[in-house]
Amino acid sequence: MSIWSWSYTFEVFPIIFDALWITLAATITAYVLAMVLGLVLAILRRSAFKPLTWIVIGLSEFIRATPPLVQLFFVFYVLPFYGISLSPFVAGTLALGVHYSTYCAEIYRSGIDSVPRGQWEAATSLNFSSTQKWRKIILPQAIPPIIPMLGNYLISMFKDTPILSAITVVETLQAAKIAGSASFRYLEPFTIVGVLFLLLSYPSALLIKKLEVKLNRRSLGKKDKKLKEKGVAA
Amino acid sequence: MxxxxxxxxxxxxxxxxxxxxxxxxxxxxxxxxxxxxxxxxxxxxxxxxxxxxxxxxxxxxxxxxxxxxxxxxxxxxxxxxxxxxxxxxxxxxxxxxxxxxxxxxxxxIGMVFQQFNLFPHMTVLRNCTEAPVNVLGMSRKEAEERAKAMLAKVGLENKLDSYPAQLSGGQQQRVAIARALVMRPKxxxxxxxxxxxxxxxxxxxxxxxxxxxxxxxxxxxxxxxxxxxxxxxxxxxxxxxxxxxxxxxxxxxxxxxxxxxxxxxxxxxxxx
Amino acid sequence: MINTYIEMVPALLNGAKITIEVLVLSLIFTYIIAFIAGLGKLSKFRAIRVVCTIYIEIFRGTSLLVQLFWIYFVLPFFGIEFSALTAGVIAMSLCYGAYASEVVRGAILSIPKGQTEAAIALNMTPFQRMMKIIIPQAFKIMLPGFGNLSIELMKGTSLVSLITLGDLTYQSLTLRNTNVAHTTEIFVALLVIYFIIALPLIVLARWLERRASLGRV
CATH class of the missing domain: 3.40.50.300 (P-loop containing nucleotide triphosphate hydrolases)
Known part of the structure; x- marks a missing residue:
């Protein structure tokens, strides 16, 4: 195909590939923030102090219902008026991390809800403190089953980082756009970006699917064992 | 006998x-x-x-x-x-x-299944008329008459408008039998x-x-x-x-x- | 301050019109594509399965903004030129259609095998089995997933501002350029308007979820 220029491809590839590190750094920073803040939201939501629960629910719903791109602009353009000036990278990862923390909170919640009531009661009966209860009893049981779902959000966030280009973060897409506008050739740069995203996200998705099957099998294994034990008892 | x-x-x-x-x-x-x-x-x-x-x-x-x-x-x-x-x-x-x-x-050929396999999204009558209308090309009226006769035979003429989930297992299986009979298999x-x-x-x-x-x-x-x-x-x-x-x-x-x-x-x- | 908001109204109304236009058109095409690709991936013909799988994995594996840029900036290279609105609707529909097709496929696969067998025993054709027995039952299972995807799609419409389509986000950015002092008001208003557009979708999605978890009758 003559329309595709290989020499131009080799020329722009290193530039775009270098920017991939920014994409990955943004993904991981935002993800860590989402995981931690998500857990905080999930725990606050169970607070006995009802107004706090309502505030958390309302805020989460609002954040989840509005576009991350607009939240990005909000953090980047509005916060400086209140003395908080952030670099594009920090503003971008903050917005993305906060947005996804509301999703992570839902996942944590499903994990926490699936821990049987008896576990809470047993922990109370052994006189664990509230922090100990969470750290030693509840979370170790709540988190392993939700790891695949949390992994899926990692991939989603990775695919959402190109919106950071809107506030001039030079991640992969922005690097391609700059290269493209300099040469008036967008075919190769944007295709390279697409291929890079596919090459990273598709295998990761397969990996997570595998992990999911494995975890399912483990929990099924447990059930089998239970049935066997019952059989022995009968 | x-x-x-x-x-x-x-x-x-x-x-x-x-x-x-x-x-x-x-x-x-x-x-x-x-x-x-x-x-x-x-x-x-x-x-x-x-x-x-x-x-x-x-x-x-x-x-x-x-x-x-x-x-x-x-x-x-x-x-x-x-x-x-x-x-x-x-x-x-x-x-x-x-x-x-x-x-x-x-x-x-017709068949009655162990698990009944009634269509949960259709009423009893509809379960029995869907195939006659769509497969045998019967008019809906004719199919309904035939279905009602079969449902009467299995003792369910008063359940025409019920959904399968509202019936007992025995009733469901009787509907399944009527549904198969309506097709008049050999x-x-x-x-x-x-x-x-x-x-x-x-x-x-x-x-x-x-x-x-x-x-x-x-x-x-x-x-x-x-x-x-x-x-x-x-x-x-x-x-x-x-x-x-x-x-x-x-x-x-x-x-x-x-x-x-x-x-x-x-x-x-x-x-x- | 109230004056500031009143001055913003015409531009934001214009933007809202475009946003809703993109939203509605994309929703329609998304779900059409979802059924085509979802059913295609279950086809008995290998070639159709392969084509659908490739489409789904490419559009789920790359990012919406990259797809949008590709369709808007790269396709003209091949002599295919779209207006920003058309490019936006195409990119959104193809991207969310890929996600929604997995909802369609999952729901169809979740219908018990006995339903197909009963339909075979009643001598229905494969087409009748799908249209009369499987899809009507699977559709109810798809709805909660569709509801949530519709909210995601609504949020995704804001990306069309980056290919200069004059939607809500684009209008707000323009407003801000001329009224930098009112940045806060503009973006607060923008977030609230998006929330108002999302509200009916959220209520619908939650209702569908609750109905699904109560079990189907």
């Missing part, structure tokens, strides 16, 4: 084995490595009621699923009225039939129709099947664990084990004078 039926059976058999309604010829079926049916020969005459008994895993359900075209035989030929079910003759050779041929052949297959039912609901379903059997014209192949019922309703009992027919014959003979050791031990286990 029984004597007359037996005579009928003998007479029919003598005339009609030459022209069986259903004929399995050296049929085998394997799932991967596991052979479920082995070189099986088996005939059913028009109007004949055959009960298939045997231990679980003996291939009896697979036997009728092959006839309903739910499973494809690994080898061998099944014929309905002398016409191959799974195959078509092209230039003197049998080749695998297409969906069109299967569609034509299926019109002669042979009706019953796959352990009472196995999924609570014990107190088994009777109502067996009564309905018995009534249909006594009407006569339609052939029936009944896979069942209800020995008394099989003895009562069937013209012939077939005992399968290990994918083969081990013994078959008159119900009285089979139950009172089993010849093979395997049938003897099976009956002993069923009685205990």
């Amino acid at each position: 029984l004597a007359v039926r037996t005579e009928e059976f003998i007479g029919k058999n003598a005339v009609e084995t030459a022209n069986p309604l259903v004929a399995y010829k050296k049929v085998s079926k394997a799932f991967g490595e596991v052979k479920v049916i082995r070189d099986l020969d088996f005939n059913v005459s028009p109007g004949e009621k055959v009960a298939i008994i045997g231990p679980s895993g003996s291939g009896k359900t697979t036997l009728i699923r092959l006839l309903m075209t739910l499973e494809e035989p690994t080898s061998g030929v099944i014929e309905i009225n002398g016409e191959p079910l799974w195959h078509k003759e092209v230039k003197g050779k049998l080749v695998k039939a297409d969906e069109k041929h299967l569609h034509k052949m299926r019109g002669q 042979v009706m297959l019953f796959d352990e129709p009472t196995s999924a039912l609570d014990p107190e609901l088994v009777g109502e379903v067996l009564d309905v099947i018995r009534e249909i059997a006594e009407e006569g014209e339609m052939a029936m192949i009944l896979v069942t664990h209800e020995m008394e019922f099989a003895k009562d309703v069937a013209d012939r009992i077939v005992f399968t084990d290990g994918g083969k027919i081990v013994e078959q014959g008159d119900p009285k003979e089979i139950f009172e004078n089993p010849k093979s050791e395997r049938l003897q031990s099976f009956l002993k286990r069923m009685r205990s």
Whole structure:
């Protein structure tokens, strides 16, 4: 195909590939923030102090219902008026991390809800403190089953980082756009970006699917064992 | 009564084995490595009621699923009225039939499932009219009349507008029977129709099947664990084990004078 | 301050019109594509399955903004030129259609095998089995997933501002350029308007979820 220029491809590839590190750094920073803040939201939501629960629910719903791109602009353009000036990278990862923390909170919640009531009661009966209860009893049981779902959000966030280009973060897409506008050739740069995203996200998705099957099998294994034990008892 | 039926059976058999309604010829079926049916020969005459008994895993359900075209035989030929079910003759050779041929052949067969398999999104009446309207091309009015008659026969004429989830298991299975009857098959297959039912609901379903059997014209192949019922309703009992027919014959003979050791031990286990 | 908001109204109304236009058109095409690709991936013909799988994995594996840029900036290279609105709707529909097709496929696969078998026993054709028996039951299972995807799609519409389509986000950015002092008011208003557009979708999605978890009758 003559329309595709290989020499131009080799020329722009290193530039775009270098920017991939920014994409990955943004993904991981935002993800860590989402995981931690998500857990905080999930725990606050169970607070006995009802107004706090309502505030958390309302805020989460609002954040989840509005576009991350607009939240990005909000953090980047509005916060400086209140003395908080952030670099594009920090503003971008903050917005993305906060947005996804509301999703992570839902996942944590499903994990926490699936821990049987008896576990809470047993922990109370052994006189664990509230922090100990969470750290030693509840979370170790709540988190392993939700790891695949949390992994899926990692991939989603990775695919959402190109919106950071809107506030001039030079991640992969922005690097391609700059290269493209300099040469008036967008075919190769944007295709390279697409291929890079596919090459990273598709295998990761397969990996997570595998992990999911494995975890399912483990929990099924447990059930089998239970049935066997019952059989022995009968 | 029984004597007359037996005579009928003998007479029919003598005339009609030459022209069986259903004929399995050296049929085998394997799932991967596991052979479920082995070189099986088996005939059913028009109007004949055959009960298939045997231990679980003996291939009896697979036997009728092959006839309903739910499973494809690994080898061998099944014929309905002398016409191959799974195959078509092209230039003197049998080749695998297409969906069109299967569609034509299926019109002669009906089936009642262990798990009822009613359509949960349709009312009882709709369950019984959907196929007549769409498959047989009947007008809705005609289909409804026919369906109502069949539902009356199974004692559910007052449940026309209920949804399956609102019915008991026994009622659901009776709807499933009516749904199959509306299509007027030449042979009706019953796959352990009472196995999924609570014990107190088994009777109502067996009564309905018995009534249909006594009407006569339609052939029936009944896979069942209800020995008394099989003895009562069937013209012939077939005992399968290990994918083969081990013994078959008159119900009285089979139950009172089993010849093979395997049938003897099976009956002993069923009685205990 | 109230004056500031009143001055913003015409531009934001214009933007809202475009946003809703993109939203509605994309929703329609998304679910059409979802059924085509979802059913295609279950086809008995290998070639159709392969084509659908490739489409789904490419559009789920790359990012919406990259797809949008590719369709808007790269396709003209091949002589295919779209208006920003058309490019936006195409990119959104193809991207969310890929996700929604997995909802369609999952729901169809979740219908018990006995339903197909009963339909075969009643001699329905493969087409009748799908249209009369499987899809009506699967559709109810798809709805909660569709509800949530619709919210995601609504949020995704804001990306069309980056290919200069004058939607809500684009209008707000323009407003801000001329009224930098009112940045806060503009973006607060923008977030609230998006929330108001999302509200009916959220209520619908939650209702569908609750109905699904109560079990189907």
